[in-house]
Amino acid sequence: MSYERDNIRRMTAYQWGEQPDSREVLKLNTNENPFPPSPAVAIALTAFGVDQLRRYPAPTANDLRQKLAELHEMEVDNIVITHGGDEGLRLALTTFVEPGRCFGMLEPSYSLYSVLAEIQGAKIFSAPLGDSWDIPRDFAHQLNEAAVNLACIVNPHAPSGTLLDADRISRLANDFQGVLLVDEAYVDFVDPALRYDLVRLINAFDNLLILRTFSKGYSLAGLRLGYLIGAAELIEPIINKTRDSYNVDQISQTLGEAAIGDRAYAEETWRQVRAARRLLREELIKMGFQVGISQTNFLLAEVPLDFSASAEEIYRALKAEDILVRFFATPLLEDKLRISVGTKAQNTRLCKALARIIGKLT
């Protein structure tokens, strides 16, 4: 006899990327920033007095909220700080999707979405992406027909790295009758020349939520810090009702403020990742992989049919050489590898190993 709720017993658990203990392993599998956090974060961590841990943290992380509000030229009421972006997703589901009602998404995308929806006891409406990762023209109509309460899209898209422009998202938010959450986990790596900016739409829509994280852009995946930006009416129930009272610990709040205070450092890492991404893509294409343009810190490399090695075999051969990339045995992805962009030296190690493996296996 099981004590679990029926839907928890039936559901498939989220499969997180491998997190090896060894520092020798080249980790290009979970899209961490290859550069360390800002020295300002290191200073703030050293200066953090352990006596501060005796008390509960600031309940709504208001100092950090204030700094983020200034950064985005929004009001404090438009922001809620979360324990990683993942908690932001969970809170959106808890707050906006009644159990038994419908959650909307595109397939493939971040595999946590459907897991969180199942935990909530929500039905899932999932629309397949087209061959070039384009979303269905009538996506809003499909969501409305399925009576979706909350839909999540990831932009730039994971795992393809493609970017939808803000006008397209604006039309979607306009036509969709539920809450649209745009997961911008990788937005910091978007080429600034594209002038992509969704935050400016927040004041125009009462149903648009944007998710951001410190994990990627600020090299702080180990901290668990993220936030949602949205209309005050969407943020208020999360702040006051569905969030845990002290959902973000004091160390994270303090280090988050330090990271925002030295944004110039983070921006330089984004520039270097973009430069390394361009070079890595060129190298992979030279080797015969098909690799689309990515606006994130990873590339999706398709293994062509004339390779005698499959994506899974290449993934395993790389792993045997202590190099981790991500392989998904799911439709549209089973012939591809998702590779996080590393430093120049890391990418060179990867490419040398790949060249050897392809020479050996093909």
Ligand SMILES: Cc1ncc(COP(=O)(O)O)c(C=O)c1O
């Ligand atoms: C698409 C996407 N959204 C959200 C997240 C959540 O990031 P975190 O919980 O580390 O802030 C991730 C993490 O990999 C992601 O890939």
